[in-house]
Amino acid sequence: MSTIPPPDRTVRPLIDVIGPPSPETCRRLVVLLKLAEPSTGGARQKIVASADRGQIYVIAFSTGVIKVGQSKDGKRRVAQHRSDSAKHGVSIDHVWVSPLHLNYEGNEGELIAFCRRSGGRVAGGNHQSEYFTGVDFAAVQAFAESLVGIPK
Missing domain, CATH: 3.40.1440 (GIY-YIG endonuclease)
Structure with missing residues (x-):
């Protein structure tokens, strides 16, 4: 009698499942996050690339x-x-x-x-x-x- 291995219950990051996003997708996401932020100052401001x-x-x-x-x-x-x-x-x-x-x-x-x-x-x-x-x-x-x- 063979045993069935238990299902893989490890949680993998989404990036491992679908692959890394394109640079354009990353740029747009950063812009959207920045536009949603109520403040224009602070540390998050620095993550927006000057190209944006x-x-x-x-x-x-x-x-x-x-x-x-x-x-x-x-x-x-x-x-x-x-x-x-x-x-x-x-x-x-x-x-x-x-x-x-x-x-x-x-x-x-x-x-x-x-x-x-x-x-x-x-x-x-x-x-x-x-x-x-x-x-x-x-x-x-x-x-x-x-x-x-x-x-x-």
């Missing part, structure tokens, strides 16, 4: 045009705008760049909508929706600072 975060910015050119945008590296992007505008004899009068944060792309959309609601007219350029005339730099900056996810 970016910045929004507001630039006031000497022509009166206001440019709003987003970038993973706001300092570099502002320097690029400064260089490009100088080629056309235009300088930058004021700049505001947010700290790194999640939802920077969504916040850029909110910033664009705010400029439109504030009576801003779209100025010319390749990215017409991001360039405005007739809006106040200080008001746009104050609105940008109030957006969700921007560390205070």
Whole structure:
């Protein structure tokens, strides 16, 4: 008479059963966990890779045009705008760049909508929706600072 071995009652981690998740799945999970967290500070903030975060910015050119945008590296992007505008004899009068944060792309959309609601007219350029005339730099900056996810 043969005996049937007892069933394996060991508990194995799920990763051993289905294999490791892809890097993209891990990145999305970290973003979802971060968005669900009520606080933007603390130790958990440090686990979010900088690749998941970016910045929004507001630039006031000497022509009166206001440019709003987003970038993973706001300092570099502002320097690029400064260089490009100088080629056309235009300088930058004021700049505001947010700290790194999640939802920077969504916040850029909110910033664009705010400029439109504030009576801003779209100025010319390749990215017409991001360039405005007739809006106040200080008001746009104050609105940008109030957006969700921007560390205070």
